[in-house]
Amino acid sequence: NEIKERMRSQAGDDVDVIITEIGGTVGDIESQPFLEAAREVRTELGPTNCMFVHVSLVPWIASAHELKTKPTQHSVMMLRQLGIRPDALVLRSDRPLNQGIKDKISLMCDVAENAVVNCVDVPSIYEIPTMLHTEGLDSYVVEHLELKCGDVDWAEWGDLLDRVHHPxxxxxxxxxxxxxxxxxxxxxxxxxxxxxxxxxxxxxxxxxxxxxxxxxxxxxxxxxxxxxxxxxxxxxxxxxxxxxxxxxxxxxxxxxxxxxxxxxxx
Missing domain, CATH: 3.40.50.880 (Class I glutamine amidotransferase (GATase) domain)
Structure with missing residues (x-):
């Protein structure tokens, strides 16, 4: 109950969304109380008021010259055993994933195709929001949580990226x-x-x-x-x-x- 209260402690009239990050690896004994708390929060709030986004690595195996999806499939399977079904997957990789790999992960992990997005390694973490926007993650989150919002204004973020890349x-x-x-x-x-x-x-x-x-x-x-x-x-x-x-x-x-x-x- 204490963990759930901490997760929801920032709720208020001036807050639209609360983001809670649970680090570590699925299966770690240290994470289990937090994952159980997250599962209970989802049950209490309902599926349209809570969303699970799972970040997973899709490693490149140099000796086999291929990207491996098994680690992602396995971590999603373990999450489902704990009662958590990811609504979206963010796939970390050191190179772009083709649509075939995304489709395979979507099928094997039972996640909607438009909710499987790729997050490729970039020189600066400040490039990641635009990448996730291009992949459509923000639109999917807004739709899932039934939020009312307008088009994204990238002017301020674009200025920041200019400062990052052209000091x-x-x-x-x-x-x-x-x-x-x-x-x-x-x-x-x-x-x-x-x-x-x-x-x-x-x-x-x-x-x-x-x-x-x-x-x-x-x-x-x-x-x-x-x-x-x-x-x-x-x-x-x-x-x-x-x-x-x-x-x-x-x-x-x-x-x-x-x-x-x-x-x-x-």
């Missing part, structure tokens, strides 16, 4: 962190930096710098002197603190723009 300048921002061997630890920070660059017609290049390397003046000079700015993100424990402090001192004394977040601000 007027490039800058290098250093992230002084403790966990740089695992970049996903700072994923929200890196995406925010990139988005800030797009807003200024600039491509922001990320330079990963270990806080330990900035503990000495020589290290700070070596790693920070060629940067246009630095970001000091959060962290836990005492390791790397001296390096972060020294990096900020270098930035202050050399008028290098700096942003501190959480521990970095403290």
């Amino acid at each position: 007027k300048d490039e800058i290098t921002i250093g992230i002084i962190g403790k966990y740089i061997d695992l970049p996903d630890a700072y994923l929200s920070v890196t995406e925010a930096i990139k988005a800030g660059g797009f807003g200024n017609y600039v491509r922001a290049k990320i330079e990963w710098i270990s806080a330990d390397n900035c503990e000495t003046d020589e290290g700070a000079q070596r790693y920070l002197s060629n940067l246009d700015g630095i970001v000091i993100p959060g962290g836990f424990g005492i390791r790397g603190i001296e390096g972060k402090i020294n990096a900020l001192r270098y930035a202050r004394e050399n008028k290098l723009p700096a942003l501190g977040i959480c521990l970095g601000m403290q």
Whole structure:
């Protein structure tokens, strides 16, 4: 019940659609309570007020020179065993899928042909909405949920794509962190930096710098002197603190723009 309440907690007069993402892989024991909650929400709200969109990978097997649909068929089968029938399928792939593969997946997974869409790998995630629009996913969602809306206005999104693909300048921002061997630890920070660059017609290049390397003046000079700015993100424990402090001192004394977040601000 707690999971269902969290799923519906944002409902209100000013909200038309709530999107809930359940990550992981179908069959993971960690996901089962969330999938069961989603199934119950569907039963309580009715099929026209709830929609399941399943994202699945269609891998290219180089040795066989073919795309394999079995992983998608298997994951949909497992979902149906849990009481969830996907209304639409988004098929991830590293190359376009032909209509024959889509038709096969539609037949084997019992999903409408126009609800089976392809999402091909692209250089920027900001290209994905236009791709899904071209595939017709948005129209299918609107029809399924019986939403009232007009034609899509791509002017603002087109301007964003222009900023992404045709920046007027490039800058290098250093992230002084403790966990740089695992970049996903700072994923929200890196995406925010990139988005800030797009807003200024600039491509922001990320330079990963270990806080330990900035503990000495020589290290700070070596790693920070060629940067246009630095970001000091959060962290836990005492390791790397001296390096972060020294990096900020270098930035202050050399008028290098700096942003501190959480521990970095403290």
